[in-house]
Amino acid sequence: MTKNFTSPVILQGKIRSTKTLQAKETWYVEFYVDGKRHRKSEGLNRIKNYQEKIIAFSDLRDSYEQQLESGAFFYGGDPKKFKVIKLNVSKLIKEFLQYQRDKNSRSKTIQSYSSKLTHLEKLYGRAPIDEVHHNHIVKLLLQLGKDWKPKTHNNCKLIYSSFFEYCIMEGHIEKNPASRIKGRYVPKPKYTKFFKMKISH
Numbered sequence: 001m002t003k004n005f006t007s008p009v010i011l012q013g014k015i016r017s018t019k020t021l022q023a024k025e026t027w028y029v030e031f032y033v034d035g036k037r038h039r040k041s042e043g044l045n046r047i048k049n050y051q052e053k054i055i056a057f058s059d060l061r062d063s064y065e066q067q068l069e070s071g072a073f074f075y076g077g078d079p080k081k082f083k084v085i086k087l088n089v090s091k092l093i094k095e096f097l098q099y100q101r102d103k104n105s106r107s108k109t110i111q112s113y114s115s116k117l118t119h120l121e122k123l124y125g126r127a128p129i130d131e132v133h134h135n136h137i138v139k140l141l142l143q144l145g146k147d148w149k150p151k152t153h154n155n156c157k158l159i160y161s162s163f164f165e166y167c168i169m170e171g172h173i174e175k176n177p178a179s180r181i182k183g184r185y186v187p188k189p190k191y192t193k194f195f196k197m198k199i200s201h
Helices: 019-023 050-070 089-102 107-124 134-145 150-169
Strands: 009-011 028-033 036-040
Touching: 009 050, 019 050, 028 050, 089 107, 089 150, 107 134, 107 150, 134 150
Parallel strands: none
Antiparallel strands: 009 028, 028 036
């Protein structure tokens, strides 16, 4: 019986300002099997040193990844090669926006992220994140840029790059498809010269 599963990822709880505080959060290794969520910690939350904790949870993640890929995780399952389901763009956009809320980003910033990422979601929302490539983002920005000022275009490029960096951080992709895209030239504002006028008496 073939099982569908996602690659395990490390969840570090609410985003904190320092590594010391981050290590005190409750961490999990999370993955899905046939749509059912699994969270594992194996008692590792007793560790309060960040560096020791990230090493321990990385080993735990790798262990579950090996178990899933070999079939050892499944009781009575078929130990043949299983299909790994990559999270799609739509789901990761939701996670990214939640990540920004957890960071206490300004509501205006989150709104800006959401509005720009909507264009990405319309085209590639159902696609696995690793199937979105550099040329896709280039073409999308070219299309959107027809109706945008250079500054808006450049802001969108930065938002897309931040989103993909988040996906790299979470272990879903290895390269940022929005990198190496040139920004548009933004003309410097023209300043009006004011002259003092002599008043005749």
